[in-house]
Structure formats: C-alpha cells, structure tokens
Amino acid sequence: MIRMTEPSKITAVPDHQPAAGGIAARARASVGPKYLSGLNPEQREAVETLDGPVLVLAGAGTGKTRVLTTRIAHILSQGRARPAEILSVTFTNKAAREMKHRLGQMLGHAVEGMPWLGTFHSIGGRILRFHAELAQLKSNFTVLDVDDQVRLLKQLLQAENIDDKRWPARMLAGLIDGWKNRGLMPSQVPSGEAAMFANGKGGKLYASYQERLKILNAADFGDLLLENIRIFREHPDILRQYQQRFKFILVDEYQDTNVAQYLWLRLLSQAPSSTSPRLRGEVAPQSDAGEEDSPQTALVETPPHPDLLPASGEKEKTKNICCVGDDDQSIYGWRGAEVDNILRFEHDFPGAKVIRLERNYRSTGHILAAASHLIAHNEGRLGKTLRTEDVEGEKVTVTGSWDSEEEARGIGEEIEQLQRQGEKLNEIAILVRASYQMREFEDRFVTLGLPYRVIGGPRFYERAEIRDALAYLRVINSPADDLAFERIVNVPKRGLGDATVQMLHDHARKRRVPLFDAARAVVETDELKPKARGSLRDLVAQFDRWRAQREVTAHTDLAQIVLDESGYTEMWQKDRSADAAGRLENLKELVRSMEEFENLQGFLEHISLVMDREGGAEDDAVSLMTLHSAKGLEFDNVFLPGWEEGLFPSQRTLDEQGRAGLEEERRLGHVGLTRARRRAMIYFATNRRIHGTWSTTIPSRFLDELPAANVEITESKGGSAWGGTGGYGASRFDDMEAFGSSYSTPGWQRAQANRNRGGGRNGGRSGGFEEEAATFSSSSSSGPDFGSFSSRRRGPLTIEGELIAKSTGTTSEFSLSDRVFHQKFGYGRVTKIDGNKLTIAFDKAGEKKVVDSFVQRA
DNA sequence: ACCGGCTAAGTTTTT
DNA sequence: CTTAGCCGGT
Numbered sequence: 001m002i003r004m005t006e007p008s009k010i011t012a013v014p015d016h017q018p019a020a021g022g023i024a025a026r027a028r029a030s031v032g033p034k035y036l037s038g039l040n041p042e043q044r045e046a047v048e049t050l051d052g053p054v055l056v057l058a059g060a061g062t063g064k065t066r067v068l069t070t071r072i073a074h075i076l077s078q079g080r081a082r083p084a085e086i087l088s089v090t091f092t093n094k095a096a097r098e099m100k101h102r103l104g105q106m107l108g109h110a111v112e113g114m115p116w117l118g119t120f121h122s123i124g125g126r127i128l129r130f131h132a133e134l135a136q137l138k139s140n141f142t143v144l145d146v147d148d149q150v151r152l153l154k155q156l157l158q159a160e161n162i163d164d165k166r167w168p169a170r171m172l173a174g175l176i177d178g179w180k181n182r183g184l185m186p187s188q189v190p191s192g193e194a195a196m197f198a199n200g201k202g203g204k205l206y207a208s209y210q211e212r213l214k215i216l217n218a219a220d221f222g223d224l225l226l227e228n229i230r231i232f233r234e235h236p237d238i239l240r241q242y243q244q245r246f247k248f249i250l251v252d253e254y255q256d257t258n259v260a261q262y263l264w265l266r267l268l269s270q271a272p273s274s275t276s277p278r279l280r281g282e283v284a285p286q287s288d289a290g291e292e293d294s295p296q297t298a299l300v301e302t303p304p305h306p307d308l309l310p311a312s313g314e315k316e317k318t319k320n321i322c323c324v325g326d327d328d329q330s331i332y333g334w335r336g337a338e339v340d341n342i343l344r345f346e347h348d349f350p351g352a353k354v355i356r357l358e359r360n361y362r363s364t365g366h367i368l369a370a371a372s373h374l375i376a377h378n379e380g381r382l383g384k385t386l387r388t389e390d391v392e393g394e395k396v397t398v399t400g401s402w403d404s405e406e407e408a409r410g411i412g413e414e415i416e417q418l419q420r421q422g423e424k425l426n427e428i429a430i431l432v433r434a435s436y437q438m439r440e441f442e443d444r445f446v447t448l449g450l451p452y453r454v455i456g457g458p459r460f461y462e463r464a465e466i467r468d469a470l471a472y473l474r475v476i477n478s479p480a481d482d483l484a485f486e487r488i489v490n491v492p493k494r495g496l497g498d499a500t501v502q503m504l505h506d507h508a509r510k511r512r513v514p515l516f517d518a519a520r521a522v523v524e525t526d527e528l529k530p531k532a533r534g535s536l537r538d539l540v541a542q543f544d545r546w547r548a549q550r551e552v553t554a555h556t557d558l559a560q561i562v563l564d565e566s567g568y569t570e571m572w573q574k575d576r577s578a579d580a581a582g583r584l585e586n587l588k589e590l591v592r593s594m595e596e597f598e599n600l601q602g603f604l605e606h607i608s609l610v611m612d613r614e615g616g617a618e619d620d621a622v623s624l625m626t627l628h629s630a631k632g633l634e635f636d637n638v639f640l641p642g643w644e645e646g647l648f649p650s651q652r653t654l655d656e657q658g659r660a661g662l663e664e665e666r667r668l669g670h671v672g673l674t675r676a677r678r679r680a681m682i683y684f685a686t687n688r689r690i691h692g693t694w695s696t697t698i699p700s701r702f703l704d705e706l707p708a709a710n711v712e713i714t715e716s717k718g719g720s721a722w723g724g725t726g727g728y729g730a731s732r733f734d735d736m737e738a739f740g741s742s743y744s745t746p747g748w749q750r751a752q753a754n755r756n757r758g759g760g761r762n763g764g765r766s767g768g769f770e771e772e773a774a775t776f777s778s779s780s781s782s783g784p785d786f787g788s789f790s791s792r793r794r795g796p797l798t799i800e801g802e803l804i805a806k807s808t809g810t811t812s813e814f815s816l817s818d819r820v821f822h823q824k825f826g827y828g829r830v831t832k833i834d835g836n837k838l839t840i841a842f843d844k845a846g847e848k849k850v851v852d853s854f855v856q857r858a
Numbered sequence: 859a860c861c862g863g864c865t866a867a868g869t870t871t872t873t
Numbered sequence: 874c875t876t877a878g879c880c881g882g883t
Contacts, residue, residue: 044864091872091873092872092873093872093873119872119873120872120873121872121873122873124873125873143873145873146873158869165879220873221872222873224873261860331870332869332870332871332872334869334870335870335871335872427860431871433870434870435869435870436868436869436875439875456871459871459872459873493859493860495859496859497859497860498859499859608873609873610873626869626871628869628870628871628872629868629870629871647869650869650870651868651869652870653869653870664870668870689874690868690874691867691868691874691875692874692875693874
C-alpha cells in the first residue's frame with residue numbers, strides 16, 4: 001500500500017498563518033474540530049470553503065486526497081449534508097477505495113452510507129440503471145468492454161462490406177470512443193469527422209453501433225456517461241431530482257476530465273432550476289446548440305462548449321462543487337482528457353474560488369526544485385510553485401550510459417547498492433516511458449535474482465480467462481447476450497467453428513432472435529453436420545441446466561460448476577504453457593471475488609466497473625512501471641531511465657500533438673520526478689535498440705531544462721561506458737568536479753557529438769565497448785558484433801558470479817539438461833551451471849541466465 | 859476445424 | 874526483434 005506521509009510530518013500548529021487575522025486564525029485552529037488540526041492554512045481553506053464553486057490546485061504531494069476526505073468529513077460533521085447527498089467522483093476504483101478507506105479512518109463506520117462515492121463510470125452506470133428505459137435499455141444491461149466493442153464493430157463492418165483491413169474495427173472503436181468522450185451523440189458528430197472513416201460511412205456506423213447496443217441490451221463505457229447526459233437533457237425533471245439530491249459535489253483529478261465528464265458535472269452542479277420542469281420528451285434548450293455553432297472547428301482545436309453557456313440570458317446558479325486537480329499532472333490528453341477544463345474553471349464556474357496547495361510534504365528540496373524548474377517550461381499552465389520545508393537532500397542525478405543494456409546494468413547495480421544500505425526494495429521504482437523499456441530491466445533483474453514486480457499490464461478483468469468465465473455467466477444471466485455467447489461457443493473447443501457460428505447468425509438475423517435462441521432452434525433441424533449439431537445441442541442443454549440451477553444454488557457455487565462442467569477449467573489444466581497455472585489461479589480468484597456480491601445479477605452489474613488488477617504481493621520487490629501508471633504513487637528512490645529524444649519526449653506524441661504533446665510529455669517528466677521522496681535518478685543511453693535495430697540517440701531536451709544547481713552528473717556504474725576504470729572509483733567524482741554543473745561529462749560530450757554523426761556504429765564505440773569487454777568479459781575476445789552483442793555480454797561475468805555467490809552461497813540443486821519451468825520465460829533446459837546461477841535455453845524466450853530460485857523443475 | 863507460417867506494425871491506459 | 878492477427882494449407 002502506498003504510504004501517504006504528509007500528515008505525520010506536520011506540526012499541530014501551522015507555521016505560516018495568513019498575514020491578516022493571524023491571531024484569530026490561530027485561536028480557531030486550536031479550537032476547531034480535531035480533523036482540522038494538522039492542516040496547513042491552504043488545506044484548511046480548501047476544506048472549509050463549502051459554498052460555491054471551488055478549485056483546489058493541488059500540486060504533487062500537497063495532500064490532495066487528505067483535503068478531499070477531510071472536506072467530506074467536514075460537510076458531514078457540520079450537518080450540511082447527509083452522506084447520501086454528497087456526490088464524490090474519482091477516475092479509478094483505486095482512488096475511490098482509497099477515499100473510502102481514509103474516510104473510514106476519519107469517521108469510523110459512517111462510510112457505508114456514501115452511496116455516491118465512486119468512479120465517474122460506476123456512478124454514471126448506477127444512474128443509468130435507474131433510468132435504463134429512457135435509453136432503450138433494461139436495468140440489467142451489460143457493460144461491454146473494448147473487446148466486445150471491437151467484435152461488434154467488426155460484424156457491422158462486415159455487414160456493410162467494408163474492408164476491415166483498410167478500415168480496422170479498432171480504429172472505428174477509437175473514433176467512437178473519442179466522440180463519446182466529447183459528449184457527441186451520432187447526430188452531433190461534425191460531418192467532416194464522421195466522413196473520415198470508410199469513405200463517409202463513419203457516422204452511419206456509429207449510429208448503427210448504438211442501435212445494436214440497444215438490441216443487445218448493452219452499453220459501452222462511454223455510454224455510461226453519455227446516456228446520463230442525454231437523459232438529463234431530455235428530462236429536466238430527472239436532472240432536477242439529482243441536482244436537488246447532491247448538495248455537494250467533489251471531483252478528484254479534475255485535470256483528467258474529458259468533455260463528457262465535464263458536461264455531466266456541469267449539468268449536475270447547476271442549482272436546481274426554479275422554473276417549472278419541462279415536460280417529458282421536450283427538448284431542453286441546451287441540447288441543440290452544439291452542432292450549428294462549431295461544425296468544423298472541432299477537428300482543429302478544443303471545441304468550445306456552446307451548449308454549456310447559460311440557456312438564455314438568465315444567470316446560471318452553481319452549487320457547491322469542489323474540483324481538485326493539478327494541471328501539471330495532466331497526462332491523459334491522448335485519451336480525451338481536456339486540460340482546458342481545469343484551465344477554464346474560473347470562467348466556467350463564475351465566482352469560483354481558486355485555492356493553491358503548494359506546500360509539498362513528499363520530496364526533498366533538490367527533487368522539488370528540479371521538477372518545478374522542468375515544468376516551468378510549459379506555457380499552458382495555471383502556475384504553482386511547490387515548496388517544501390524538508391531538507392535539500394541529494395541532488396537529482398543524471399547518468400549517461402553507452403546503451404540501454406548498460407543502463408539496465410547500472411540501475412541494477414545501483415539498486416543492489418541501495419539494498420546494501422538498507423533500503424527496502426518496495427521503496428524503489430523504475431519508471432519508464434514505454435513498456436517495451438521494461439524488458440531489459442526484467443532480463444537484468446532475473447539474472448541478478450533481484451525481486452521485481454511489474455505494475456500495470458493487462459488488468460484482471462481483461463484477461464482472456466476472466467472474460468471467458470464472465471461470458472459464460474453472462475449467457476446464463478442474459479440469453480440475449482450474443483457477444484458473450486459467441487465468445488464461448490467454441491471455448492473450449494467443441495467443434496463449433498466459424499461455419500457454425502455464421503449459420504447461427506443467419507438464422508438469428510432472419511428470425512430476429514438472439515443467437516442462443518437460434519442455436520436452440522437449429523439443433524432441432526438437420527442443417528448442421530451431426531457432430532456440430534450434437535455439440536451445440538449439448539451446449540444449449542448445459543445452459544438450460546445451469547439456468548435452472550441458478551434458482552437453487554449459491555452464485556459462487558454455480559460459477560464453479562459452470563467452469564468445471566463446461567470443460568473450461570480442464571482446458572487450462574491441460575494447457576502446458578507458461579501462464580496456464582496463473583490463469584487457473586485467476587479463475588479461482590474470480591469465484592472468490594463473487595462472494596462479495598448478493599447474487600449473479602449484482603455481480604455482473606458491477607464486475608466490469610469495479611474489478612481491477614489483483615492486489616499486489618506483499619513481498620519486498622522493486623516496482624517496474626510506466627510513468628503513466630506511476631501517477632499517484634510515491635517511492636523513496638525513483639529511477640527514470642530512457643530520457644532520450646524520440647523516446648522521452650516521445651517522437652510520436654510530438655508528431656501528432658505538436659507543442660501540446662511536448663507539454664504533456666514534460667508533465668510526464670514532472671510526474672516522474674515528483675514520485676520520488678528522497679532520490680531521483682535520471683538516465684539516458686546513447687544507443688538504444690528499437691524494433692531490433694540499434695540506433696544512436698541524443699539526450700532528452702528535458703535534461704537541458706533541469707536546473708543545474710539541483711542536478712549532479714554522474715557516470716554509469718554499470719560498467720564503464722566511456723573511459724575510466726569501470727568501477728566505483730573515487731576518481732570518477734573528481735572528474736565530475738571539473739565539469740561542474742554543466743552537462744559536459746565525457747559521456748555527454750560523446751552524446752552531443754553523436755548528434756552530428758550519422759550514427760556510425762564503429763565511430764563512437766571503439767573506446768567504450770572494448771574497454772568494457774576487457775573489464776568484464778572473460779569469454780570473448782572477438783571484436784564487436786551487434787548480432788551477438790547481447791548474448792556475448794551475458795556470458796559468464798566474474799563480477800556477477802561473485803555478487804551472486806555472496807548473496808546466496810548455496811550450490812544449485814539443478815543439473816545439466818534438467819527440464820525447468822520459469823514464471824516468465826516458460827519451459828527450458830539447463831545448459832550451464834555456475835553456482836546457483838543457471839544458463840537456460842528456453843523453448844520460446846531463448847537463452848537466459850537465471851538465478852535458480854527463479855525456476856522450478858518441470 | 860485446426861495449425862503453422864507469413865506479414866505488418868510497433869506509446870502512454872481507465873472504465 | 875518481437876508479437877499479433879490473418880491467410881492458406883492440411
């Protein structure tokens with residue numbers, strides 16, 4: 001669990017009081033409710049300013065969550081609202097859980113009664129279920145995930161005879177998603193954009209996709225908000241009901257809101273109109289305004305939101321909405337977030353009070369200064385100056401490496417050194433820009449026997465086995481769920497292939513019935529071959545049986561029965577691939593997680609919205625993740641590798657988003673730096689392998705944007721890249737002194753020189769690689785050869801051998817040519833043994849050096 | 859219906 | 874260099 005340290009560090013009475021009324025404030029501070037004690041003046045103002053719109057600009061590590069939860073506690077304890085009258089939205093389930101947890105600590109058990117604390121989507125979904133019929137849905141509608149969406153769209157493309165090679169379903173899904181993020185119903189999509197896909201058919205496809213969703217009784221994630229917005233607009237009476245209910249609205253991570261979320265908040269935050277409610281079905285004045293005003297601007301710039309301006313001349317009254325966010329941490333523009341929302345807050349919510357939280361309780365002075373200086377290069381920001389009363393601490397280090405392997409090696413050694421100094425691995429994180437960077441670290445850590453944990457990756461409910469299992473349950477619960485039926489009809493293999501499914505589709509379409517009903521009918525005919533027919537008949541019978549059992553069996557038991565009887569469990573038991581065991585474990589976990597829900601229906605309604613990745617293991621391990629998934633986390637020691645032009649900032653972002661993209665990348669750097677409490681260590685490599693081929697890179701421009709006074713340039717410890725002795729010699733630091741605070745270490749110079757060179761391979765390397773080879777490699781004396789570069793480097797390295805021997809000291813229980821299994825690399829054969837260090841030829845992953853504790857006998 | 863080989867593409871991620 | 878997805882052969 002993430003430590004949030006700020007409360008304990010604060011003394012009871014804030015050191016700085018506002019100039020005016022200092023004494024009175026001090027007196028109040030000591031008298032006020034105990035949950036207010038320990039807040040600094042700004043935090044306290046953010047908590048106590050209950051009336052009218054409030055924007056809390058909360059920089060990294062300034063106690064944002066604390067303010068949110070304390071504010072809720074304050075509202076409740078002041079009797080301003082009951083728990084059910086507070087709408088509190090977050091983006092992730094994790095954030096929602098964290099808030100509930102902290103509220104619980106603050107208030108005791110009272111949290112149970114906060115029904116409207118949740119993610120945008122779960123609350124939107126909740127509201128939509130209440131009014132499902134207004135969206136042509138039933139209240140038990142299914143929430144589709146991306147995979148379902150894409151499959152559905154593929155069918156539509158096929159039906160329209162559109163070449164899905166040229167116009168991939170994924171692309172259309174992305175477009176539709178983008179439109180929904182911007183709050184656009186099919187009729188509102190600017191015609192220029194609608195025409196972009198498949199020679200003008202984009203808009204039509206969007207419309208028919210929506211129609212299909214209704215038939216399937218399904219909604220996608222975007223609909224959960226979009227349909228809310230539509231219902232609110234078309235039924236002012238309903239909107240008014242919610243406006244009256246929610247006395248207070250709190251929003252977390254406001255900088256990440258997209259247009260749809262903004263519209264949704266905007267509607268809910270208006271004071272309930274005093275005019276008579278409009279009649280059902282009558283169109284609200286706002287709803288049409290959008291299209292005519294800005295037909296084509298949307299393509300180029302953020303569309304203005306004309307439909308948000310007060311309907312007539314009357315002044316819109318805004319209720320008590322409090323948005324907390326940090327424009328400097330907006331890193332999700334590419335998925336529809338509008339930094340503009342936060343930048344425009346004061347304009348959108350007239351009379352808004354803006355409170356800045358600038359006191360950082362997390363990082364040391366140097367780290368904070370470096371992060372602040374970097375982000376100051378952005379133009380589109382509201383501007384905050386983070387300050388700390390913590391020590392200066394260590395300077396941020398910038399280390400150049402010859403290539404990405406050396407970078408990984410250097411960081412590996414640095415981590416081992418930190419470990420020797422008593423640092424917990426849990427307090428060490430490596431934050432990368434792109435996930436492909438992780439591989440080298442994983443390889444390295446496996447070789448070192450360094451425990452690590454990858455954060456992110458496929459989420460629990462996105463895994464194939466979970467989605468398959470859910471599909472079975474969905475078909476039981478809702479026989480009309482064609483997408484679920486199609487997903488599992490031949491999983492495990494039942495001999496019901498494409499031909500059969502196509503046949504069922506034809507049947508279903510002709511009679512306008514769901515696939516399942518078509519299946520039931522078809523098995524009564526002799527349209528199918530006997531084998532397929534029998535298979536299908538069995539399947540239909542099984543579902544009938546399961547549905548009957550549902551009445552008399554606990555839903556968890558039913559799930560287990562379904563998984564077993566369908567042969568699904570068996571399918572994975574027989575599977576010998578590397579991750580089969582994990583999948584079975586996930587299935588168990590799924591069944592376990594069902595216990596929290598009353599019944600199957602309840603489970604299915606929430607599963608797609610609240611299920612997230614498995615709770616991490618409690619072991620001490622280094623965390624490896626992307627900068628994006630690091631947002632909201634903090635660690636004592638943070639490694640930031642790969643600060644090179646093209647990678648970070650990402651070339652693609654620059655190409656596609658231009659200056660805005662560059663600023664978002666810079667914010668990403670700011671996020672990365674501010675994750676660190678005590679040490680931030682930046683790395684760049686001169687050569688990096690991208691898509692298999694080595695290319696020479698130049699250091700990131702962000703390095704130039706760091707303040708020299710807070711940064712120290714060091715040489716890689718991962719084996720000397722350039723000149724030098726290759727160890728931890730003190731002379732290295734003497735050398736550093738000469739270069740002072742400018743970026744002109746030998747490595748840096750070489751990197752700069754490489755800018756002008758055509759990236760000639762032999763040019764830059766002569767000094768570096770060979771010297772290193774002399775120092776480290778005992779196995780090879782041949783010249784550089786990039787083809788076998790990595791494998792040769794991984795030859796028996798004395799230094800590694802010593803390190804390993806020191807740390808474990810046992811001899812291996814494996815023998816040559818043993819068949820072994822590795823969590824990550826799968827099955828392989830031992831080809832070499834060196835102490836507890838094995839060289840294994842993996843069937844799939846190739847030859848790797850691995851510490852024996854990482855493998856088991858196959 | 860299934861498997862194997864080929865081709866093309868290749869950030870970031872939540873719900 | 875990988876990997877996913879598609880097509881063609883058995």
